[in-house]
Amino acid sequence: MNTKAANSGSGQTQSGRPARLSLADWMPKIVMAPTVLVTLVCIYGYMIWTAVLSFTGSRMLPSYNFVGFEQYERLFNNDRWMVALTNLGIFGGLFIAICLFLGVILAIFLDQKIRAEGAIRTIYLYPMAISFIVTGTAWKWLLNPTNGLEKMMIDFGFVNFKFDWLINPDMVVYCLVIAAVWQASGFVMALFLAGLRGVDGDLIKAAHLDGASTFTTYRRIILPSLKPVFFSALVVLSHIAIKSFDLVAALTNGGPGYASDLPANFMYTYTFTRSQIGLGSASAMVMLGCVLAILVPYLYSELRGKRHE
Amino acid sequence: MSNVDSMNKHAIARKTSGLDKVLRVALYTVLIVVAAFYLMPFIVMLLTSLKDVEEIRTGTLLSLPGALHFDSWAKAWSSACTGSSCGGISPYFMNSFQIVIPAVIISTLLGAINGYVISLWKFRGSDLFFAAMLVGCFIPFQVILLPMAQTLGWLGIANTTSGLVFVHVVYGVAFTTLFFRNFYQSIPGELVKAARLDGAGFFTIFYRIILPVSTPIIVVTVIWQFTQIWNDFLFGVAFSGFDTQPVTVALNNLVNTSFGGKEYNVDMAAAIIAALPTLAVYVFAGKYFVRGLTAGAVKG
Numbered sequence: 136m137n138t139k140a141a142n143s144g145s146g147q148t149q150s151g152r153p154a155r156l157s158l159a160d161w162m163p164k165i166v167m168a169p170t171v172l173v174t175l176v177c178i179y180g181y182m183i184w185t186a187v188l189s190f191t192g193s194r195m196l197p198s199y200n201f202v203g204f205e206q207y208e209r210l211f212n213n214d215r216w217m218v219a220l221t222n223l224g225i226f227g228g229l230f231i232a233i234c235l236f237l238g239v240i241l242a243i244f245l246d247q248k249i250r251a252e253g254a255i256r257t258i259y260l261y262p263m264a265i266s267f268i269v270t271g272t273a274w275k276w277l278l279n280p281t282n283g284l285e286k287m288m289i290d291f292g293f294v295n296f297k298f299d300w301l302i303n304p305d306m307v308v309y310c311l312v313i314a315a316v317w318q319a320s321g322f323v324m325a326l327f328l329a330g331l332r333g334v335d336g337d338l339i340k341a342a343h344l345d346g347a348s349t350f351t352t353y354r355r356i357i358l359p360s361l362k363p364v365f366f367s368a369l370v371v372l373s374h375i376a377i378k379s380f381d382l383v384a385a386l387t388n389g390g391p392g393y394a395s396d397l398p399a400n401f402m403y404t405y406t407f408t409r410s411q412i413g414l415g416s417a418s419a420m421v422m423l424g425c426v427l428a429i430l431v432p433y434l435y436s437e438l439r440g441k442r443h444e
Numbered sequence: 445m446s447n448v449d450s451m452n453k454h455a456i457a458r459k460t461s462g463l464d465k466v467l468r469v470a471l472y473t474v475l476i477v478v479a480a481f482y483l484m485p486f487i488v489m490l491l492t493s494l495k496d497v498e499e500i501r502t503g504t505l506l507s508l509p510g511a512l513h514f515d516s517w518a519k520a521w522s523s524a525c526t527g528s529s530c531g532g533i534s535p536y537f538m539n540s541f542q543i544v545i546p547a548v549i550i551s552t553l554l555g556a557i558n559g560y561v562i563s564l565w566k567f568r569g570s571d572l573f574f575a576a577m578l579v580g581c582f583i584p585f586q587v588i589l590l591p592m593a594q595t596l597g598w599l600g601i602a603n604t605t606s607g608l609v610f611v612h613v614v615y616g617v618a619f620t621t622l623f624f625r626n627f628y629q630s631i632p633g634e635l636v637k638a639a640r641l642d643g644a645g646f647f648t649i650f651y652r653i654i655l656p657v658s659t660p661i662i663v664v665t666v667i668w669q670f671t672q673i674w675n676d677f678l679f680g681v682a683f684s685g686f687d688t689q690p691v692t693v694a695l696n697n698l699v700n701t702s703f704g705g706k707e708y709n710v711d712m713a714a715a716i717i718a719a720l721p722t723l724a725v726y727v728f729a730g731k732y733f734v735r736g737l738t739a740g741a742v743k744g
Contacts, residue, residue, distance in 0.1 A: 197594070
């Protein structure tokens with residue numbers, strides 16, 4: 136297909152007839168066209184559309200009576216939204232910090248020529264394959280005070296053991312952290328383990344010859360060289376944290392009350408079940424702002440780094 | 445291990461070997477305790493699904509079932525109530541397959557072609573476009589939810605399986621392109637130039653030279669897309685109709701429906717069933733996934 140242009144003789148002699156090359160030259164653009172179109176419309180177009188809606192008074196149906204920043208004012212005066220944002224801060228902060236910490240530690244531990252490494256790695260990693268809906272369902276069962284961990288500990292003889300975070304408005308957000316860490320920390324471990332395996336072996340040998348202990352080698356040489364892995368993990372984790380919707384839906388359904396709401400659940404509730412499209416759109420735009428604040432510097436450094444290669 | 449008649453450098457090693465042994469034991473203890481933490485939820489789910497309701501009430505999470513009861517599995521599959529219909533989760537399980545198979549195939553093919561163009565047939569603006577596309581990997585989908593709902597309505601595919609396939613393809617292509625692009629970056633551009641001089645065209649080169657070496661990245665992309673689409677809940681709950689819900693939505697409805705006594709064994713059986721396809725993929729192909737992921741994702 137499309138090979139006629141270069142069929143006769145070597146390519147150099149074709150210079151006299153550039154027109155015949157044109158289809159082959161256009162082919163890459165033609166096959167990319169659907170993706171370009173879809174990206175422009177369904178990502179950027181829709182973003183703008185939602186942005187526009189966030190400045191309107193839309194309720195049950197989109198309408199285009201512009202009200203300025205009114206929806207944003209309503210949003211930040213909405214107690215439920217502030218709870219959701221605070222929860223995102225607590226949940227996201229703890230989730231990312233614990234996953235990174237566990238991921239690094241476990242990767243270093245697994246890197247010590249462990250017997251049955253493959254089996255252990257598989258166990259650490261399998262939660263990643265499971266949906267947040269299943270994860271939420273499982274942890275809802277484990278954490279519920281009447282049948283779960285609390286009852287188990289009491290039956291073991293710890294009569295005063297109390298673990299009612301799931302129904303305690305002040306603690307429920309930490310249940311989300313437990314389940315999310317269970318799900319994602321193994322994945323972070325795998326990223327770091329792969330990174331560790333990619334560190335130049337000669338560098339480590341040289342450090343050992345210079346008398347550096349294993350601990351020092353990790354701290355001074357290996358870990359600093361894993362900066363790119365660290366940033367990749369950070370981006371992936373913050374992305375998971377900001378878009379967390381299904382975990383909340385399955386584990387707590389936002390409750391008790393709206394104590395465990397996250398922005399993603401707020402947006403869905405207000406847009407689709409409370410018919411407050413304008414307010415929902417404004418909340419979506421704030422979420423987008425959060426993601427871009429993390430993503431743009433990352434992409435910038437990534438793409439700039441590429442040019443040096 | 446400690447050879448008494450060893451040379452000087454072994455003596456140094458022996459000095460630390462006592463401490464080493466303690467550290468080693470501590471290391472394995474930590475690793476095993478952590479493994480128990482990761483395994484426990486699944487073990488509890490499995491145990492609970494095999495108990496009858498009475499045993500669940502009287503026993504603890506980790507107590508073994510007196511006898512194996514598989515009826516909760518049968519009920520979860522074919523007669524449990526999800527929302528207002530009581531046909532178990534099997535129809536929704538099938539829905540998920542009807543969504544996931546075409547969506548994975550189409551998004552992988554598009555990703556392969558796009559990655560091929562972006563890394564080997566660069567045109568003016570293709571790098572910029574790639575960057576623009578990467579943003580699509582990470583945007584919170586809440587920002588496109590409402591316009592997409594309207595679009596699906598206009599296209600006449602709201603609440604249909606085709607509608608969900610469309611949505612998953614649209615928002616999956618950014619990731620599949622990223623995977624293939626990173627993989628194809630390592631193919632030397634001279635190879636394509638040489639093939640063009642020999643008279644091979646765009647598709648011939650793709651088909652004869654590029655595709656044959658793409659197996660690892662195709663495996664990674666297919667596993668990634670399969671897991672993402674199977675596990676999706678947001679698009680499922682926002683865009684599916686009553687009959688076209690994927691299994692994640694049905695499972696959530698089942699667990700959150702409470703008519704009368706709660707049947708935890710049925711909930712757990714349904715949850716395991718909903719997780720089985722991705723677990724199977726992970727167990728059988730996880731090795732290739734991790735290998736490919738480290739080649740693709742870590743290098744960014």
